[in-house]
Structures are given as structure tokens and as C-alpha cells.
Amino acid sequence: MNNKFEALDTVRSLDKGMDRKKWLKKNLVGYAFILPWLIGFLAFIAYPLLSSLYYSLTEYNIVGDPSWVGLKNYINIFTDDSKFWLSLKVTFYYVIFAVPLRLISALGLALLFRKARPFTNFYRAAYYVPSILGGSVAISVVWRQLFSSQGAFNDLLVALGIMQNRISWIGHPNYAIWTLIILAAWQFGSPMIIFLAGLKQIPKGLYEAAEIDGAGKIQQFFKVTLPLLTPVLFFNLIMQMVKMFMVFTQAYVITQGGPLNRTLMYAVYLFREGISFGHLGYGSALAWIILVLLTIVTVIIFKTSNKWVYYQSEGE
Amino acid sequence: MFSKRNFSLVLILTLVLSLSLSVAALAQDDQVTLRFSWWGSQSRHEKTLRVIEMFEEKYPNIKIQPEYTGWSGYWDKMNAQAAGDNLPDIIQHVRKFMSGYVQNEQLLDLSPYIEDGSIDTTNIDSSYLEMGKIYGKQMGLATGVNAxxxxxxxxxxxxxxxxxxxxxxxxxxxxxxxxxxxxxxxxxxxxxxxxxxxxxxxxxxxxxxxxxxxxxxxxxxxxxxxxxxxxxxxxxxxxxxxxxxxxxxxxxxxxxxxxxxxxxxxxxxxxxxxxxxxxxxxxxxxxxxxxxxxxxxxxxxxxxxxFMKPAMLLTVSKNTEHPAEVMKFLNFWFNDVEAGKVIGTDRGVPTNTKVVSALKENANQYDKVVFDFVDQASKNSGTALPPQPPxxxxxxxxxxxxxxxxxxxxxxxxxxxxxxxxxxxxxxxx
Amino acid sequence: MNLTFSQKEKLKNILFQVCVGLFCLVMLYPLLWMVSGSLKSSGNALSATLLPDAFRFQNYLEGWKGFGGVSFATFFRNSLFISGSATIGQIVLAAFSAFGFTRTRFIGQKFWFAIMIATVLVPMQILRIPQYIMFNNWGWVGSYLPVILPQMLPVPFFTFLMVQFIRGIPSELDEAAEIDGCSKFGTFFKIILPNLKPVLVTAGIFRFYWSWNDFMTPLLYLQNVTKYPVSIALKMFSDPNAVTNWGAMFAMTFLSILPTMIIFIFFQRYLIDGVSFSGLKG
Missing domain, CATH: 3.40.190.10 (Periplasmic binding protein-like II)
Incomplete structure (x- = not known):
């Protein structure tokens, strides 16, 4: 982004020669173009966001009026709310496993479907189906059935001789979260599409050059594909991370936070406190905490991105 | 994909849409419209709509706008409407959530309307009326009882x-x-x-x-x-x-x-x-x-x-602009035998003795068992539960x-x- | 064992078809199970078997009937209206704003662009109640406005997609147009918009599908059942106190994902072409 704006500065210094009217018009035109976004941002994001910041400093029960309490909600959350810490732990655990697994599945399948073979179009669509189904009731019923003690997953493990005794994956305090992680890994449709788009933009010539240098398929992947794909990987990483941090529907329809709150995702906890229990003030504080946390994590990823994200030179 | 003309069309449409928002629907006539919210499944929706039809036939100047959903999301919707002072006139409620609404003064006390006869409760046993009382006030009427x-x-x-x-x-x-x-x-x-x-x-x-x-x-x-x-x-x-x-x-x-x-x-x-x-x-x-x-x-x-409890209750929003019409509806709902026959036991065993005896006459196999069971339960029940705190x-x-x-x-x-x-x-x- | 190149390719192809095809079953399992459930005899819809015990198309008729005289025809029409207007509005307006961010120069551009990117992080959950109170004060509750308008005005994800794409369009094109006397608006409509087709389709598909699936927003804002979209109607089948008609529910769920699937199958070529990473820098 920086280079782009250095360029911008040059533009600006050129502007100095312009007369005032032209300058004004130029600015007006610019603002006219971003106006739709600006309106949406101010009305539907900025204003509600600021009100929720205000609410987070109040005690506000859904059917009452807000009353100012200062930092009380935040202090309570940090010092006196074991479920807050538990849900953070659960969410981080989920994100740490679910994001990489989803990205790996998405990348793997994108590589597989990269080359046009018979039926590829059909497969791409078929592999996208789980993502379309999202968190629908059908998914929740199927998932609960699949991982129940009588379910197909146990059948498989027993048949393969991995396990002797069937266990209830949905009901087991340590494993229930894995049913959600597997679901996340399995709904890899949108990052797959983005990877496919990224792969398409890698110039063929680079592979030819690599082949001439004697690089095998695997070397080609690590020397050409992966480095050139890092910007896409980066994009997907951020998008998926944000999404998974706030995962709600899947957790809500399948486990509802149970057993023993071991799948109490942050968004589920936030929903329970803020909407179900009607504590808008407390809920807003919870929401702001996750917003700040998300920002910190994103900034860290951004900072490390210089080390691993490879950008082709601007001039290509 | 977009010719210029199509495009301007889209733009114009967008504009018209955004303009029409400022012009609120101001159409009005002598008719009173009441909003009625409930949750339920296919059969309850159909039964309720039929009762609404019967009511509108009897009172042509009152229109009931039905706002029904499934159970899932119903309370989120109600909570949001309460937060926005926008509750429907008539709300299907459950006793355990009522005290919160009462404490925040969202619901209308029905006692004066029972006293002045707008709602006739002569055929409703006092123990059933008790089920709609929160902190001593009649904040709702039980649609039926459950054990x-x-x-x-x-x-x-x-x-x-x-x-x-x-x-x-x-x-x-x-x-x-x-x-x-x-x-x-x-x-x-x-x-x-x-x-x-x-x-x-x-x-x-x-x-x-x-x-x-x-x-x-x-x-x-x-x-x-x-x-x-x-x-x-x-x-x-x-x-x-x-x-x-x-x-x-x-x-x-x-x-x-x-x-x-x-x-x-x-x-x-x-x-x-x-x-x-x-x-x-x-x-x-x-x-x-x-x-x-x-x-x-x-x-x-x-x-x-x-114990026994109300299966659900009908409550009235404190902000209703047409309390008289609302009471007409409630009176119809709880006393009209034909309406009671349509509703059946879908919202619990009804509280009106006349309605119950009419229902018993042509009860199906399942309903018969339910009637007997609720009779048995009422003989083996202690006092009603006090209202749950918010x-x-x-x-x-x-x-x-x-x-x-x-x-x-x-x-x-x-x-x-x-x-x-x-x-x-x-x-x-x- | 010596295989010629083409034999090797053929073998690879067969291997690919077998593996991917088999795995396809795993991916499609829930869908197949649901379709089968939509045909099973009543009371049997939740059984684990994949093959239906009957072909009860009655489930589709029962489901289509809807609730209290409002049939799924209405719900589908409403969904089409909501998703359709959200989609058209979104792709046009997002393209418009993306053009502003890339091809015009104005004070505060860098600032606003950074803000736009940062709003990707704002979870919807945080905005829900303040938005509700706001829309209620404006008297919009009960109408389609609070449902459609926020989905119509540019959201960061699509604006960003378009910014990326526009960056890939050589700037010589619009410079030439400007020299020919085209205004910025003229350049946008005549030069950029026609070149945006792939990304418009990509954004359109995602927007359509997200709006189509959105449950909470319409639930909170729409009051009249005749205005409900399919996403709400699907949740109206279940009631903890009564029998859920699972067969009918699966039947309607299946029908409800058909539009998305069809759009996906037909437009997937564009879907991939519309995502551009040229010159992506954070």
C-alpha cells in the first residue's frame, strides 16, 4: 500500500499548480464516487459502532434505558467472568486449528482443480456445496448424526480398527469442538475459489522456466506456486480468521456451546449475554473487546507479512 | 452486461427506492389495525388465522395484522421491538419471560378491562386468572393450561x-x-x-x-x-x-x-x-x-x-393505541365458543369452561387423553408457581x-x- | 514398465476421476441425505439411511403450501426481490466507490481507504442492536429498507475486490478517454464498468447468496408474514411443542439452495476471473 501512496504524494505536489476551482472540483468528484460507501459507512457502521461503545459504558437491559456505569462492564468481564476467559480459550483453540485446516483443504483442492479435466466444472460446484449449506438445519442434523455414538464416523473408526469402543463425539467434553473444526475444514468453498483465481494469475512462463532449470513438480510448487500465491494466502488468512473468530451459526445449531461449555464460541457467548439475556451494555463491552483483540491479531499478522508474503515488483 | 440504458434504469430505481423511504406510508382510513404476534408451527398458524378471520367478520372495522414466526428467533425479535418501543399490540407470551417485560413497563395491566366487563371472565376459573398475574396485577391471560x-x-x-x-x-x-x-x-x-x-x-x-x-x-x-x-x-x-x-x-x-x-x-x-x-x-x-x-x-x-402452568399467555403492549379494540379481540378469543373450537388444545387446555365442554363433545383420541390427564393433574397440583424473576x-x-x-x-x-x-x-x- | 507421456496422462486422469469422484460423495453426503429425507415417508425423514424408503413427493406439496395461506411462492418472490435489489445495488455502487478509491485523487483518500479496509474486522453482532434502535427511530421497521439498504451500499469485501480489479486495468485506457474529453463519470461508465464484468459477477454471486441466506436481519425488521423471505420461512417448520414436518422442511431447504447452486454452476467461470490479485499490497 505504501508505494501506492507515495505515488499519490507526487500527484499531490503536481496539484499545487492547479487553480483553486479545479482543485475543488477534483476533490468533489472523488468524494462523489466514494459517496455510496461513505453513506453506508457513516450510517450503518460508524454510528452504530459508536453507540455500542457508549452502551458498553452503561448498564442497559434490553427493555430499559441505559444508565452510565463507566468501566464497570469491562472490569467485571476481566475480573469476574470465568465464561469470558473460557470462551476466549475455546475460540482461540478453534481458530488455531480450523483456519489452517480450512486453508489447507482449500489450497489442496484448488491445486487439484487447477487443470481443466473432464467434469472439473461439476466437481468445483460439488465441492462448493457444503459451503452453500452453511449452518442450515440439515447440516446440524447430519452432523449430530454423523458424530453420535451410533453414527457413521464411529462405524468407520471401528471398521478400520482404530477404536474398539464407540464414543459420542458430540457429547464428549474434549472432542465436541473437533466436530466443529472438521465442519470448518469441510466448508472450504470460498477460499478455494479465491485460491483458484490466484493460481490462474501465475504466469505459465515461470513454470516453463523452472522446468528448464530442472525443477520437479514438488520443487515447482515450493519455488513458484507457493511464493507467488502468498498474497492470496494472506488475503484468505485474514478473511477466514475474522470469520472464524466470530463463528456463530455452526456452533449454535450443532452444539449450542455444550458439553460443559467446551464449545462456547465467543460469538455464541456474546449472543447469549447480549441478546438472550438482554444485557446490551455488557454485550457491547464483550463485542468491543473482541473487536480490539481481532485488530491486534490482524496487526500482528500484517507486521509479519513482510517476512513471508512475496510481492511481484510493481512494474509487471 | 450493462448497456448504458439499463444502467441508468438501475440508478433511477435505486433513487426512487431511496426517496420512497422518506415518504412514510401515510395511508389511513377509519379502520383500526392491530398487530398480533405469535410463534408456532404450520397448524397453529392456520388455526389462528381462521380465528382472526372470524373476528374480522364480526368486527369489520378492526383488522388484525398477523405477525407469526417459528419459536426460533421469536424472542430476539420481541426483545428488539421492546428495545425500540415497537411491540405489537397483542403478544403471545410465556410466563417465565413476563416479569422482565412487566418490570420495564412494557405490558398493559388488564385488570381495569376485566372489571369494566370489556373482557368477560365469568367462565374462567380464578385459579386460571391467577396464572396471568405478575406481582399481583393481571398482566396477561392464559391461553390454556399445561402440566x-x-x-x-x-x-x-x-x-x-x-x-x-x-x-x-x-x-x-x-x-x-x-x-x-x-x-x-x-x-x-x-x-x-x-x-x-x-x-x-x-x-x-x-x-x-x-x-x-x-x-x-x-x-x-x-x-x-x-x-x-x-x-x-x-x-x-x-x-x-x-x-x-x-x-x-x-x-x-x-x-x-x-x-x-x-x-x-x-x-x-x-x-x-x-x-x-x-x-x-x-x-x-x-x-x-x-x-x-x-x-x-x-x-x-x-x-x-x-404444579400446572399456563401453556402460554396473551399479553397487550402498554403502547397500544387502541386498547378498546384489543379488548374486543381478547374477549372474542377467550369467550367465543366457535373460535375456541378452532383453536382446540393447540395452546394448552383452554381455561374457559364453556369452551372446554364444547371441545370435549367432539374430542379426538389424543385430546380426550389430554383432557383426562389435565383433570388428573389439577387434582394433584399444589399452588401455582410464583412468577419467575426477570x-x-x-x-x-x-x-x-x-x-x-x-x-x-x-x-x-x-x-x-x-x-x-x-x-x-x-x-x-x- | 515404460509408459508414454499420453498413457501417463490418461492414467493420471483416471486416478483423478476415481479419487475426486469418490470424495465428491463425502462432500455431497449432507445434500444427498437431505434430498433423500425430503422424499422419505412421514415420520421417517430423520432416519440415517441414504436411500429413501419411499418417493413421497407429497412432502414438496405440503411444504410449498407454506404457513397460514402464505405459500413458498411468496417467500421465494420476496427473497428474489431482497437478494436481487441488494445484488444489483451492491455491484454497481461498490464499483462506483472502488473507482473513486483508485482512479480519482482527493484529500483524505488514504485515510478513508484504510478505514474501509479496517471495517472488514467489525463483527455484525456488535452493530445489531444500535442499528435496530436507529432504524426504529427512523420509522423503517416493518419495511424492506433496513434489510436491503445496508446490503446495497458498498461493503468493504466487495469494494476491495473491485479496487483490486480496477488496479489491474491499464490506466492508459482512462487517460486516453480523459484526453478525449471524457469526464470522470464518463470514464467510469464508458471505460471501466464494461471492463469490470468478471468482478461484477463474482461480487454479485457472493452478495446474492449471502443476502439469500441472511436470517437474522429480515427476522428482526420484517413484521408482515407476506414480506418474509425463504430464510425465515424455513425456520417456521419447527416448533418445540409440535410435530415438525421434517420431510416438508427438507424439501423446501433443498429448493431454497437451488437458485444459488444454479447461479454458481453457470457463472463459476467468471467467479474465478473476477478475483484479481494484481499488485496486491495488503
Whole structure:
């Protein structure tokens, strides 16, 4: 982004020669173009966001009026709310496993479907189906059935001789979260599409050059594909991370936070406190905490991105 | 894809749309429109709409705008509307959520309208009116009554050669019954010994031992002897050990739909955690009539602990602009026999004696059983439960948490009792 | 064993078809199960078997009937209206704003662009109640406005997609147009918009599908059942106190994902072409 704006500065210094009217018009035109976004941002994001910041400093029960309490909600959350810490732990655990697994599945399948073979179009669509189904009731019923003690997953493990005794994956305090992680890994449709788009933009010539240098398929992947794909990987990483941090529907329809709150995702906890229990003030504080946390994590990823994200030179 | 003309068309459309928003719908005439919200399934929607039609025919100047959804999301919607002072005129409610609405002055007190005769309650028993009272005020009217109920499969009891559950069974009798079924048939005696997760079983248990879940004014729990909680959990743990009921993991994974309960496919002989208005649902799931039975008694009980509750209530928004018309609707709803016939037992067994006797005349097989059962329940019920405090949901959540931890044997019943008592009292004291 | 190149390719192809095809079953399992459930005899819809015990098309008729005289025809029409207007509005307006961010120069551009990117992080949950109170004060509750308008005005994800794409369009094109006397608006409509087709389709598909699936927003804002979209109607089948008609529910769920699937199958070529990473820098 920086280079782009250095360029911008040059533009600006050129502007100095312009007369005032032209300058004004130029600015007006610019603002006219971003106006739709600006309106949406101010009305539907900025204003509600600021009100929720205000609410987070109040005690506000859904059917009452807000009353100012200062930092009380935040202090309570940090010092006196074991479920807050538990849900953070659960969410981080989920994100740490679910994001990489989803990205790996998405990348793997994108590589597989990269080359046009018979039926590829059909497969791409078929592999996208789980993502379309999202968190629908059908998914929740199927998932609960699949991982129940009588379910197909146990059948498989027993048949393969991995396990002797069937266990209830949905009901087991340590494993229930894995049913959600597997679901996340399995709904890899949108990052797959983005990877496919990224792969398409890698110039063929680079592979030819690599082949001439004697690089095998695997070397080609690590020397050409992966480095050139890092910007896409980066994009997907951020998008998926944000999404998974706030995962709600899947957790809500399948486990509802149970057993023993071991799948109490942050968004589920936030929903329970803020909407179900009607504590808008407390809920807003919870929401702001996750917003700040998300920002910190994103900034860290951004900072490390210089080390691993490879950008082709601007001039290509 | 976009020719320039198409494009301008889109732009114009967008503009028109955004303009039309500033022009609020101002169309008005002499007609009064009332908004009526309820949740339910296909059949309830159809029945309710038919009653609305009948009402509109009788009062052509009143129009009822139906706003119905499924249960899922209904309360989020109501909460949001309450926050925006935008509640519908008539709201289908449940008793456990009412106190919060009452405390924040969202609901209209109906007593003056009953006194001045706008709503005729001569055929409604005072005990039923009591069910709509919160803090002494008539904040709603029960659409019908419900009793906590278990359901059993007669054939399985016959096969095991065991007596059917009766109203005089004690908790101990029931435990033996479940164990015996398990020994004889190798299936579960019950999925769980009583409604555990939502606290209903514990409510009854406490009342039987002279205590109550909440104190009079809802500012603390209604007991301080942890032994009550401990004994109740130990009863369950003992049954889990015997294998006669589901263990914690099985309970966690078992289906949440009534018609999928283990009793419907012969894997359990009874289901213990339901209500009387679910008979049709659970019997349909089983493909045969499942018989209802009451919660057990305590052998040493100091008072009758079993109870009945309103299935749901109709309440009125405090902000309604047309109270007179609303009362006309409520009066029609609760007194018109033809309307009552359409509604049937869908919202619990109706409270109006005339409606009930009309319904009994041509009751179907399922309804007949429900009527008899509710009669039996009313003879075996103690006083109505006091209104749940607005924080009820949070207290129940704390109860569930302790319950699951005990059942999963993460903590002992003693620790669970202490944990729940402290958490609940803290929530209630706030 | 010596295989010629083409034999090797053929073998690879067969291997690919077998593996991917088999795995396809795993991916499609829930869908197949649901379709099968939509045909099973009543009371049987939740059984684990994949093959239906009957072909009960009655489930589709029962489901289509809807609730209280409002049939799924209405719900589908409403969904089409909501998703359709959200989609058209979104792609046009997002393209418009993206053009502003890339091809015009104005004071505060860098600032606003950074803000736009940062709003990707704002979870919807945080905005819900303040938005509700706001829309209620404006008297919009009960109308389609609070449902459609926020989905119509540019959201960061699509604006960003378009910014990326526009960056890939050589700037010589619009410079030439400007020299020919085209205004910025003229350049946008005549030069840029026609070149944006792939990304418009990509954004359109995602927007359509997200709006189509959105449940909470319409639930909170729409009051009249005749205005409900399919996403709400699907949740109206279940009631904890009554029998859920699972067969009918699966039937309607299946029908409800058909539009998305069809659009996906037909436009997937564009879907991939519309995502551009040229010159992506954070």
C-alpha cells in the first residue's frame, strides 16, 4: 500500500499548480464516487459502532434505558467472568486449528482443480456445496448424526480398527469442538475459489522456466506456486480468521456451546449475554473487546507479512 | 452486461427506492389495525388465522395484522421491538419471560378491562386468572393450561410385566420401575429420571420438601439447605450408574426434537421431561398413543409439589393505541365458543369452561387423553408457581451448568450445590 | 514398465476421476441425505439411511403450501426481490466507490481507504442492536429498507475486490478517454464498468447468496408474514411443542439452495476471473 501512496504524494505536489476551482472540483468528484460507501459507512457502521461503545459504558437491559456505569462492564468481564476467559480459550483453540485446516483443504483442492479435466466444472460446484449449506438445519442434523455414538464416523473408526469402543463425539467434553473444526475444514468453498483465481494469475512462463532449470513438480510448487500465491494466502488468512473468530451459526445449531461449555464460541457467548439475556451494555463491552483483540491479531499478522508474503515488483 | 440504458434504469430505481423511504406510508382510513404476534408451527398458524378471520367478520372495522414466526428467533425479535418501543399490540407470551417485560413497563395491566366487563371472565376459573398475574396485577391471560408430563409406552410395560406409572408413585418407586425395565428388557427405563436440564424436576422436588426455587420476591433462591440439591443429583447419579437412564454424553447428543425421543422408537420405556400439550407430537412420532403420567411424589413430602402452568399467555403492549379494540379481540378469543373450537388444545387446555365442554363433545383420541390427564393433574397440583424473576433465564443457565458438571462427574453433587447456590444468589442480588 | 507421456496422462486422469469422484460423495453426503429425507415417508425423514424408503413427493406439496395461506411462492418472490435489489445495488455502487478509491485523487483518500479496509474486522453482532434502535427511530421497521439498504451500499469485501480489479486495468485506457474529453463519470461508465464484468459477477454471486441466506436481519425488521423471505420461512417448520414436518422442511431447504447452486454452476467461470490479485499490497 505504501508505494501506492507515495505515488499519490507526487500527484499531490503536481496539484499545487492547479487553480483553486479545479482543485475543488477534483476533490468533489472523488468524494462523489466514494459517496455510496461513505453513506453506508457513516450510517450503518460508524454510528452504530459508536453507540455500542457508549452502551458498553452503561448498564442497559434490553427493555430499559441505559444508565452510565463507566468501566464497570469491562472490569467485571476481566475480573469476574470465568465464561469470558473460557470462551476466549475455546475460540482461540478453534481458530488455531480450523483456519489452517480450512486453508489447507482449500489450497489442496484448488491445486487439484487447477487443470481443466473432464467434469472439473461439476466437481468445483460439488465441492462448493457444503459451503452453500452453511449452518442450515440439515447440516446440524447430519452432523449430530454423523458424530453420535451410533453414527457413521464411529462405524468407520471401528471398521478400520482404530477404536474398539464407540464414543459420542458430540457429547464428549474434549472432542465436541473437533466436530466443529472438521465442519470448518469441510466448508472450504470460498477460499478455494479465491485460491483458484490466484493460481490462474501465475504466469505459465515461470513454470516453463523452472522446468528448464530442472525443477520437479514438488520443487515447482515450493519455488513458484507457493511464493507467488502468498498474497492470496494472506488475503484468505485474514478473511477466514475474522470469520472464524466470530463463528456463530455452526456452533449454535450443532452444539449450542455444550458439553460443559467446551464449545462456547465467543460469538455464541456474546449472543447469549447480549441478546438472550438482554444485557446490551455488557454485550457491547464483550463485542468491543473482541473487536480490539481481532485488530491486534490482524496487526500482528500484517507486521509479519513482510517476512513471508512475496510481492511481484510493481512494474509487471 | 450493462448497456448504458439499463444502467441508468438501475440508478433511477435505486433513487426512487431511496426517496420512497422518506415518504412514510401515510395511508389511513377509519379502520383500526392491530398487530398480533405469535410463534408456532404450520397448524397453529392456520388455526389462528381462521380465528382472526372470524373476528374480522364480526368486527369489520378492526383488522388484525398477523405477525407469526417459528419459536426460533421469536424472542430476539420481541426483545428488539421492546428495545425500540415497537411491540405489537397483542403478544403471545410465556410466563417465565413476563416479569422482565412487566418490570420495564412494557405490558398493559388488564385488570381495569376485566372489571369494566370489556373482557368477560365469568367462565374462567380464578385459579386460571391467577396464572396471568405478575406481582399481583393481571398482566396477561392464559391461553390454556399445561402440566409437566412424562409419557410411557404401554406395550413395553406389559412386556416387562410391570405396573404402569401412577399418580401416587414416589421418586423411589419410579427409580425401581426404571431399573426393573432395564433389567427385564435391556432398554432404558427413561432417558432421564425427570426434567433435569430446565430445572422443572428440581422445582417439584424443592416444593415437595417445603422449599421453593425462588424466594417470595425473587431476590434469592428459595432454599439454603444444599442437601436438597445434593439428594436430587444423587438420585440421578445412582440411576445413571445402574444403566437405567442415559448417561451424560448420551443426554448431550440425544435429539432435541420431541418426536425423536427414545421412547418413540422403543429404546426407552418412558420419557419424563415433557408437558401435557406435547402428547400429539410425541404420539405421532411413535406412531401410536403414548400415555401421559404425572411427576412422582416424595415419600416424606410436606406439601404437594406438582404444579400446572399456563401453556402460554396473551399479553397487550402498554403502547397500544387502541386498547378498546384489543379488548374486543381478547374477549372474542377467550369467550367465543366457535373460535375456541378452532383453536382446540393447540395452546394448552383452554381455561374457559364453556369452551372446554364444547371441545370435549367432539374430542379426538389424543385430546380426550389430554383432557383426562389435565383433570388428573389439577387434582394433584399444589399452588401455582410464583412468577419467575426477570433474571430467571440466567439462573436456569447457572443451574444447567451445575447440573451438567455433576452429571459429567467433573464435580461432586456437594460442590455443584454450592456452586449453583452462590452463582444464583449473586445473579438475583444484582 | 515404460509408459508414454499420453498413457501417463490418461492414467493420471483416471486416478483423478476415481479419487475426486469418490470424495465428491463425502462432500455431497449432507445434500444427498437431505434430498433423500425430503422424499422419505412421514415420520421417517430423520432416519440415517441414504436411500429413501419411499418417493413421497407429497412432502414438496405440503411444504410449498407454506404457513397460514402464505405459500413458498411468496417467500421465494420476496427473497428474489431482497437478494436481487441488494445484488444489483451492491455491484454497481461498490464499483462506483472502488473507482473513486483508485482512479480519482482527493484529500483524505488514504485515510478513508484504510478505514474501509479496517471495517472488514467489525463483527455484525456488535452493530445489531444500535442499528435496530436507529432504524426504529427512523420509522423503517416493518419495511424492506433496513434489510436491503445496508446490503446495497458498498461493503468493504466487495469494494476491495473491485479496487483490486480496477488496479489491474491499464490506466492508459482512462487517460486516453480523459484526453478525449471524457469526464470522470464518463470514464467510469464508458471505460471501466464494461471492463469490470468478471468482478461484477463474482461480487454479485457472493452478495446474492449471502443476502439469500441472511436470517437474522429480515427476522428482526420484517413484521408482515407476506414480506418474509425463504430464510425465515424455513425456520417456521419447527416448533418445540409440535410435530415438525421434517420431510416438508427438507424439501423446501433443498429448493431454497437451488437458485444459488444454479447461479454458481453457470457463472463459476467468471467467479474465478473476477478475483484479481494484481499488485496486491495488503
Amino acid at each position: 409437566p408430563a412424562g409419557y410411557y409406552d404401554k406395550e413395553l410395560f406389559d412386556a416387562a410385566g410391570i405396573d404402569y406409572p401412577s399418580a401416587d408413585d414416589t421418586w423411589q418407586d419410579r427409580a425401581e420401575m426404571f431399573k426393573k425395565i432395564h433389567e427385564e428388557l435391556g432398554i432404558l427405563g427413561a432417558s432421564s429420571p425427570t426434567a433435569q436440564q430446565d430445572g422443572t424436576g428440581f422445582f417439584v422436588w424443592l416444593r415437595q420438601h417445603g422449599a421453593s426455587f425462588y424466594n417470595e420476591d425473587g431476590t434469592a433462591l428459595g432454599y439454603d439447605d444444599d442437601q436438597l440439591f445434593v439428594d436430587f443429583m444423587k438420585y440421578d447419579l445412582d440411576l445413571i450408574k445402574s444403566g437405567a437412564v442415559q448417561n451424560a454424553m448420551q443426554r448431550q447428543e440425544s435429539a432435541r426434537a420431541v418426536e425423536e425421543d427414545l421412547v418413540t422408537n422403543g429404546k426407552a420405556a418412558t420419557a419424563t421431561n415433557y408437558w401435557s400439550n406435547q402428547l400429539a407430537a410425541i404420539s405421532t412420532g411413535a406412531g401410536k398413543l403414548l400415555h401421559p403420567f404425572l411427576y412422582p411424589k416424595a415419600a416424606d413430602q410436606t406439601q404437594e409439589g406438582r 433474571k430467571d433465564q440466567e439462573v436456569i443457565a447457572a443451574y444447567e451448568e451445575a447440573y451438567w458438571q455433576v452429571i459429567y462427574e467433573m464435580i461432586s453433587p456437594e460442590e455443584g450445590a454450592k456452586q449453583f447456590r452462590e452463582a444464583a444468589n449473586k445473579i438475583l442480588a444484582d
